[in-house]
Amino acid sequence: MSSPLIDADALAAISGDPALRLADTRWYLGEPDRGRRGFDEGHIPGAVFVELDHDLTAPAGPGRHPLPDRAAFAATMGRLGFGDDHTIVVYDDRSGVIAARLWWMLRDVGHGAVRVLDGGLEAWTAAGHSLTTATVEITPATFTVRPGPTRQIDREELLERLGTVTVLDARAPDRYRGEVEPVDPVAGHIPTALSAPTTDNLDAAGRFLPATALARHYRALAPQGEVVASCGSGVFACHDILAMTIAGLPEPMLYPGSWSDWSSSGMPVAVGDEPGALEP
Numbered sequence: 001m002s003s004p005l006i007d008a009d010a011l012a013a014i015s016g017d018p019a020l021r022l023a024d025t026r027w028y029l030g031e032p033d034r035g036r037r038g039f040d041e042g043h044i045p046g047a048v049f050v051e052l053d054h055d056l057t058a059p060a061g062p063g064r065h066p067l068p069d070r071a072a073f074a075a076t077m078g079r080l081g082f083g084d085d086h087t088i089v090v091y092d093d094r095s096g097v098i099a100a101r102l103w104w105m106l107r108d109v110g111h112g113a114v115r116v117l118d119g120g121l122e123a124w125t126a127a128g129h130s131l132t133t134a135t136v137e138i139t140p141a142t143f144t145v146r147p148g149p150t151r152q153i154d155r156e157e158l159l160e161r162l163g164t165v166t167v168l169d170a171r172a173p174d175r176y177r178g179e180v181e182p183v184d185p186v187a188g189h190i191p192t193a194l195s196a197p198t199t200d201n202l203d204a205a206g207r208f209l210p211a212t213a214l215a216r217h218y219r220a221l222a223p224q225g226e227v228v229a230s231c232g233s234g235v236f237a238c239h240d241i242l243a244m245t246i247a248g249l250p251e252p253m254l255y256p257g258s259w260s261d262w263s264s265s266g267m268p269v270a271v272g273d274e275p276g277a278l279e280p
Contacts, residue, residue: 042131063257083141110146178271
């Protein structure tokens with residue numbers, strides 16, 4: 001696939017493909033039932049609801065949304081009807097900030113036939129395509145773990161490498177600056193991290209900027225060297241990784257625990273607009 005994105009009309013054109021599977025990943029911080037309610041009230045025909053807190057998160061681990069074991073994740077996907085031979089299109093109603101997590105996880109287990117619906121549910125309805133309340137009869141499938149192109153970094157390694165890698169923080173600017181912190185124990189950001197909010201990846205309609213514009217944006221932030229994508233709990237960071245992939249740039253490492261892991265572990269903290277430095 002030449003692009004990790006698919007637009008609404010292109011998705012509608014392949015809606016009859018028996019190898020197509022759709023994953024609805026709607027989720028909202030502090031509102032655990034809202035995504036499922038929205039799915040029940042209307043979703044793209046053929047979609048299956050994939051729940052972030054249960055299907056895409058381990059019961060325990062670093063941060064609020066630790067990555068599940070690869071084999072456990074593969075078993076979940078198979079149980080939900082997603083298999084080795086399927087082209088999977090993932091979407092949400094927030095311009096891909098949640099869908100990108102599943103996109104990343106599928107590639108992490110070597111499933112390359114995955115795309116994100118550009119603009120999400122809003123783009124689908126804006127293009128005149130209908131929603132349904134009908135549920136899909138799920139047939140379990142075989143989902144095999146294979147090597148993928150993704151990379152991760154944990155807290156200990158990141159601490160050792162601060163100053164030699166570029167850390168991008170995908171959270172909203174006010175959380176980066178430490179002005180607000182709605183869920184984690186400490187406000188602020190990882191020292192040396194640069195603010196790279198997911199909103200900077202999108203146009204006014206909530207669709208990804210052209211690849212050339214994304215490339216300019218990320219080359220300005222990280223002109224050389226390795227990049228680490230971080231956020232609150234390893235979810236929104238995947239949106240920055242997706243944007244850099246669209247741009248044709250080297251794929252960053254994901255810090256899965258992100259700020260929820262860093263801030264709960266007594267690590268150094270920076271606040272304000274500046275990246276800050278790691279104190280000796």
